[in-house]
Every structure is written in structure tokens, then in C-alpha cells.
Amino acid sequence: MPETETQVRELTLGEAVREAIAEEMRRDPRVVLMGEDVAEAGTAFKVLTGMVEEFGKDRIIDTPISEPGFTGIGVGAAMTGLRPVVDIMFGDFMTLIMDQIVNQAAKVHYMSGGKWKVPMVLRTTMGGGRRSAAQHSQSLHAWPSHVPGLKVVLPSTPYDAKGLMKTAIRDDNPVIIFEDKMMYRLKGPVPVEEYTIPFGVADVKRVGRDITIVATSSMVQVALGAAKLLDEAGISAEVIDPRTTWPLDEKTLIESVKKTSRAIVVDEGYHRYGVTAEIASVMAEGAFYNLDKPIKRMGAMHVPIPFSPPLEDATIPTERSVFEMAKELCS
Amino acid sequence: MTTTPTPERSGAEIGVEKLLRMYRQMTAIRLFEERANDLYLRALMPGLTHLYEGEEAVAVGICEALRPDDYVTSTHRGHGHCLAKGAVPNLMFAELLGKEAGYCRGKGGSMHIADPATGNLGANAIVGGSTGIATGAAFASKRLGNGRVCICFFGEGALGQGVLYEVMNIASLWKLPVIYVCENNMYNEYTHYSETTAGDILARPAAFGIPAESVDGQDVRGVHLTAKAFVERARQGKGPGFLLCNTYRYRGHHVGDIKRDYYRTKEEEQQWMEQRDPIRRLANWMIEQGLTDRAALDRIDAELKTQMDAAVEFAINAPYPTPDEVEQDVYA
Numbered sequence: 001m002p003e004t005e006t007q008v009r010e011l012t013l014g015e016a017v018r019e020a021i022a023e024e025m026r027r028d029p030r031v032v033l034m035g036e037d038v039a040e041a042g043t044a045f046k047v048l049t050g051m052v053e054e055f056g057k058d059r060i061i062d063t064p065i066s067e068p069g070f071t072g073i074g075v076g077a078a079m080t081g082l083r084p085v086v087d088i089m090f091g092d093f094m095t096l097i098m099d100q101i102v103n104q105a106a107k108v109h110y111m112s113g114g115k116w117k118v119p120m121v122l123r124t125t126m127g128g129g130r131r132s133a134a135q136h137s138q139s140l141h142a143w144p145s146h147v148p149g150l151k152v153v154l155p156s157t158p159y160d161a162k163g164l165m166k167t168a169i170r171d172d173n174p175v176i177i178f179e180d181k182m183m184y185r186l187k188g189p190v191p192v193e194e195y196t197i198p199f200g201v202a203d204v205k206r207v208g209r210d211i212t213i214v215a216t217s218s219m220v221q222v223a224l225g226a227a228k229l230l231d232e233a234g235i236s237a238e239v240i241d242p243r244t245t246w247p248l249d250e251k252t253l254i255e256s257v258k259k260t261s262r263a264i265v266v267d268e269g270y271h272r273y274g275v276t277a278e279i280a281s282v283m284a285e286g287a288f289y290n291l292d293k294p295i296k297r298m299g300a301m302h303v304p305i306p307f308s309p310p311l312e313d314a315t316i317p318t319e320r321s322v323f324e325m326a327k328e329l330c331s
Numbered sequence: 332m333t334t335t336p337t338p339e340r341s342g343a344e345i346g347v348e349k350l351l352r353m354y355r356q357m358t359a360i361r362l363f364e365e366r367a368n369d370l371y372l373r374a375l376m377p378g379l380t381h382l383y384e385g386e387e388a389v390a391v392g393i394c395e396a397l398r399p400d401d402y403v404t405s406t407h408r409g410h411g412h413c414l415a416k417g418a419v420p421n422l423m424f425a426e427l428l429g430k431e432a433g434y435c436r437g438k439g440g441s442m443h444i445a446d447p448a449t450g451n452l453g454a455n456a457i458v459g460g461s462t463g464i465a466t467g468a469a470f471a472s473k474r475l476g477n478g479r480v481c482i483c484f485f486g487e488g489a490l491g492q493g494v495l496y497e498v499m500n501i502a503s504l505w506k507l508p509v510i511y512v513c514e515n516n517m518y519n520e521y522t523h524y525s526e527t528t529a530g531d532i533l534a535r536p537a538a539f540g541i542p543a544e545s546v547d548g549q550d551v552r553g554v555h556l557t558a559k560a561f562v563e564r565a566r567q568g569k570g571p572g573f574l575l576c577n578t579y580r581y582r583g584h585h586v587g588d589i590k591r592d593y594y595r596t597k598e599e600e601q602q603w604m605e606q607r608d609p610i611r612r613l614a615n616w617m618i619e620q621g622l623t624d625r626a627a628l629d630r631i632d633a634e635l636k637t638q639m640d641a642a643v644e645f646a647i648n649a650p651y652p653t654p655d656e657v658e659q660d661v662y663a
Contacts, residue, residue: 032474058474063501064497064500064501064504066497066498066500066501068463068493068494068497069463069466069494069497069498069500069501070497070501071463072462072463072464072466072467072494072498073463073466073467073470073498073501074467075463075464075467076404076452076463076464076465076466076467076468076469076470076471076481077467077468077470077471077474078467079452079464079467079468079471080402080452080467080468080471080472081471081475081477082470082471082474082475084467099457099460099494100463100494103457103460104455104457104460104461104463104464108445108453109660109661109662109663110438110660110661111435111438111439111443111445111453112434112435112438112439112443112445112446112453113433113434113435113436113437113438113439113445113660114436114659114660114663115434115435115445115446115447116445116447116452116453117663118663119663148661149661149662151662172663173662173663
């Protein structure tokens with residue numbers, strides 16, 4: 001093996017997540033992982049297959065179906081010397097753990113005058129398109145993004161998923177990571193060599209001139225697809241992924257829209273009062289005099305995610321709908 | 332629940348030094364709470380506070396069974412737990428008044444006092460809100476092999492919260508060194524617990540295979556000896572315990588709750604204060620046994636009063652945090 005060249009291989013997003021957690025567990029004996037069916041089952045999405053064989057059942061810990069209970073245990077364990085990764089199978093179950101996250105984890109450090117810390121990672125899923133209906137398809141990352149004391153991470157590529165997970169595990173704050181469950185098999189280049197990705201640094205996924213498309217998680221691939229279509233129509237789109245909704249890289253977002261003077265924000269969370277509203281507002285305030293058109297927001301429709309495929313497909317932005325919106329803005 | 336005094340457990344084996352320390356701690360909590368109430372009445376304290384008077388034997392009897400590095404989680408009625416675990420009154424009062432010198436730099440207040448130095452994981456203003464944290468601390472203790480035990484204090488109102496049963500189930504499965512201490516002061520805020528609590532309380536931990544005992548929470552010697560056995564058992568790796576302490580809240584739900592006749596009678600309050608007061612009971616017993624005399628106890632009382640008054644003065648004179656602190660400590 002050459003020592004100087006950076007080795008890169010293709011990994012799926014799921015494999016990148018697993019590799020990140022495994023590396024951190026080898027590096028730091030304080031890291032433990034707990035959740036429902038995480039050990040032999042390797043999670044419902046098989047993301048953690050093989051982990052229990054390497055780290056044993058003392059560190060890859062199956063819990064009862066008690067989300068508030070084991071999330072609370074994660075908070076207490078984080079305060080007292082461990083660095084737990086808590087696995088919440090579906091992001092929809094955020095509803096069950098809100099007290100532990102919002103009233104406990106997020107506030108412990110501040111309420112104690114900075115004396116206690118909660119170095120905990122909570123990884124969960126988001127995203128529709130899996131025909132899982134209204135209670136297993138939501139993207140609720142706007143909720144924790146609203147709460148001071150939490151950091152919220154949304155990886156969109158295997159490279160980002162690995163680097164951001166490693167940063168999350170090393171962070172001294174509660175960090176919530178939403179992984180799009182439809183993207184676990186998405187492949188992408190990941191260096192063999194160790195790396196981390198800092199929070200609050202957006203990634204320009206594609207450079208462009210005419211319009212900025214800010215997209216998160218599942219919507220990054222959608223935005224890149226739309227950008228390709230736009231290219232064919234003679235419109236050059238810049239695609240930016242903030243990667244973390246908090247901390248938010250306001251500077252990169254504002255600079256981009258200053259350059260393009262048009263923007264769309266696309267996110268799979270509900271449109272109303274969503275992440276898109278915050279990002280659009282940040283950009284509008286920062287680049288008001290550079291804007292040629294009002295900033296447009298695209299999110300999930302304001303309906304419970306339906307089961308029937310033609311209905312579900314209508315609720316989430318697509319390459320085509322983003323393309324149409326961008327074309328209209330650039331006309 | 333009966334208000335008839337239960338027979339006192341023998342406490343001779345506790346030793347006079349420990350007994351006097353428990354007398355001192357209970358008296359300190361009583362005097363602290365009297366002054367907290369006074370600060371409220373004098374409009375010197377922002378907000379409200381929930382007083383622990385009447386329940387002192389629970390916190391003191393239990394914390395006396397702990398090592399300094401053991402953990403506690405506390406409740407909205409938490410001053411007693413914090414003091415019993417080693418908090419100092421001047422920093423407590425400073426926190427109650429929102430001063431920078433307070434345990435949480437004034438950012439937590441009465442319901443959120445926390446202090447790593449004394450193993451206090453924090454008081455918690457969500458009923459049952461610290462049950463997960465307590466069980467998590469026990470989980471970490473076991474995983475790290477540091478021999479620490481965690482006491483999870485909660486009121487009987489928390490018996491209505493589902494998360495308590497989730498963590499008791501897990502603590503039993505994983506044999507975690509946590510002791511769930513239910514302080515039954517008989518009132519969920521303004522409602523008698525019999526209106527909110529079905530069946531037998533001790534049957535609940537029993538359903539998870541957690542050893543459980545009920546004690547007279549006004550008898551500090553009984554509380555202490557029972558807690559000691561649970562703590563030793565937990566430290567030996569034998570798993571969680573559940574201690575039901577039957578006690579009474581002398582004052583209202585909070586300092587502003589002064590008109591209480593719609594939910595309990597003056598006679599009931601009177602009976603608990605006159606016949607079962609935990610401080611007087613311990614004092615009388617020690618004097619009867621010839622372990623101390625009234626004069627010695629009076630000297631302790633006087634010394635504590637001076638200390639508490641000085642602590643109040645310290646807090647009143649301490650500066651507030653400056654507004655530029657507001658954004659500090661949101662993130663570590």
C-alpha cells in the first residue's frame with residue numbers, strides 16, 4: 001500500500017455510519033451504543049451488522065422498547081463518564097423522547113451553570129418514500145433545531161455521514177443525527193484515512209451562477225438531479241448542503257445567494273414552520289438587496305404522510321418539481 | 332396511610348456521632364427552608380419555591396448512608412436533598428436569589444441546583460424527569476466499575492409517569508446500582524395521592540423483581556438503616572432497590588400555597604407537626620437514651636441559625652450575573 005496517497009473506496013452511507021461508530025469505539029472505551037435491536041439484529045436497517053461481534057454485548061446494548069427510558073439513561077450515562085450513542089429506530093419516535101431531549105439533555109449544561117455536560121449522540125432516521133405511512137415516514141429535524149443546547153446533523157453522502165458521526169461522538173454536547181433511511185444504500189467515495197467534518201460548515205455540492213439551491217439530507221440528491229436538468233436548460237445552479245441545521249453556516253448560504261440572487265430551499269420536513277423557513281429567512285436578511293426574486297421554500301406537504309404510493313409521492317419535492325420552480329425563478 | 336406513629340426502630344447501632352450529624356443536617360434543612368420562605372415573603376426571591384419542611388428525615392437518613400462520590404438526583408422540592416448531599420447554604424441561597432455566586436451561576440434557581448463536587452446530578456422541575464438520568468448514572472457506574480450508587484429521589488406524584496417504569500424495568504434487567512426513593516408526602520400538588528394512585532405502591536417495583544420496603548419517613552433512624560441495606564446491596568452488584576418513605580409536607584405545594592383547606596385540614600397538618608416531627612423525635616429519643624442533652628442540641632441549633640443567617644446575608648449581598656453571561660454555557 002502506498003503510504004502517501006490517500007486511499008479512497010466506495011462505501012454505502014450505512015457502511016460509512018458503521019465505520020465511523022466502530023472507529024470511535026476502538027479509539028475511546030467510553031463510547032457505548034444502545035437501542036432497540038442494535039446488537040445481533042444490527043438495527044432494523046442492518047446498519048450496525050457485525051458491531052456486536054467486535055465490541056460485545058456490554059457495549060452494543062439491546063434495550064427494551066422504551067425510548068424515553070433508554071434515552072434518559074443515555075443522558076445520565078453521558079453526564080457521568082460515558083459517551084453513549086443512543087439509537088432511535090424511526091425519527092417519528094422523537095415524539096416519545098422529547099422530554100429527555102428538550103428538557104433534560106439540552107438544558108443540563110446551561111442549568112448547571114456549565115458544570116455538567118451531556119456528550120451524547122442520538123442517531124435516528126427520517127424520510128418518506130418507503131411506503132411506511134404516517135407514523136414511520138416523517139422528517140422531524142426542525143423540532144430539535146428549535147431548541148437551544150442541541151446540535152442537529154443531516155448527512156447527505158457517505159463521506160459526510162462518516163465525518164460528521166465521528167465529530168458528533170467527540171462533541172461534548174447532545175448531538176442529534178438524522179439519517180435518511182432511503183439513502184443507506186447510496187454509494188460514495190470515503191477515504192481510508194481518518195478524518196472528521198466540523199459542524200457549522202456547509203458543503204457546496206455543486207458550483208453554479210444563476211440560482212442557489214440549498215438542500216438537506218435526502219433533498220441533496222434531488223437538488224443535484226434538478227441541477228442537471230437545469231444545466232440542460234441553460235441554467236447554472238449552485239447546490240449547497242448546510243450539513244448541520246444547528247450550528248448553521250449562515251455565511252456560506254448568504255455569500256452564495258449574493259452571487260446568484262435567486263434561491264430555493266428544499267428540505268423533507270414539513271413545509272410549514274420548517275427548516276426551510278429559517279434558512280430562507282437567514283438568506284433574505286443577509287442578502288436582501290442582492291435578491292432578484294423572493295426566496296422559495298419547498299418541503300413536505302402539510303399533510304400526514306399517506307400510505308398509497310401516488311399520494312405519498314405527491315407530498316415530497318422531486319427533481320422535476322425543484323427544476324420547475326428554479327426555471328420559474330430564473331425566467 | 333395512617334397518621335399513627337409507627338414503633339421506632341432501634342437505632343443504637345447507628346452511633347452517637349452519626350446521630351448527632353443527622354440531627355444537625357435535619358435542623359439545617361429546617362432552618363434553611365424557614366429562611367427561604369422568609370425571602371419569598373420579603374419579596375427578595377424571584378419566582379416561587381417548594382419547601383421540604385417535614386420531610387427532612389428522608390433526605391438526611393438516606394444521604395447519611397452514601398459515600399461522598401455517590402450520586403443523587405433530586406426534584407422540584409430539592410433543597411433538602413442538595414443540603415443532605417453536602418451542598419453549602421450560602422451558595423444555595425445565592426442560587427435561590429439568582430446570584431452569580433450560586434451553584435448554577437444563577438441560571439438554574441431553586442428547582443435546578445446541581446453540583447458535581449457533591450455528586451448532585453441536579454434537581455429537576457419535570458415530575459419524574461430525573462429517573463432516566465439517575466438510572467443512566469447507575470449504568471455508567473456499573474460499566475466504569477467505580478462502585479458508585481445513585482439515589483433517585485422523587486415524590487409520589489411521579490408514580491404517574493411512565494418513564495419511571497421503563498427505567499425500573501431496565502435497572503432490574505441490567506442489575507444497576509440505583510435506589511428509587513419515593514417520598515410519599517401524600518399530596519400530588521393539591522390532590523391527595525389516593526385519588527391518583529391505584530393499588531399497592533410496593534407492588535409496582537415488586538412487579539419488576541425490585542426489592543422494595545416501606546418506612547416511616549419521619550423516623551430518621553429507620554430511614555437510614557433501611558437505606559443502608561439497600562445501598563450496600565446495590566454496591567455489591569445485586570441491583571436496584573425501591574424505598575417508599577411515608578412523610579408529610581408541612582407547607583403548601585409551593586410558598587404561595589397558603590390557603591390549603593380545600594385539599595387538607597389544619598388538624599391533619601397539626602397532627603403531623605406535633606406528633607411526628609422527625610427532628611423532635613430524634614432529639615427526644617437521643618435525650619431519653621442519654622446520648623445527648625437539650626443544652627447540647629440547643630448549642631447546635633444556635634450555631635446553625637448563625638450560619639444560616641450569615642448565608643442569607645451573603646446571598647442578598649452577592650452580585651447578579653451580568654447580562655453578557657446570558658449566552659454562556661448553552662454549549663459545552
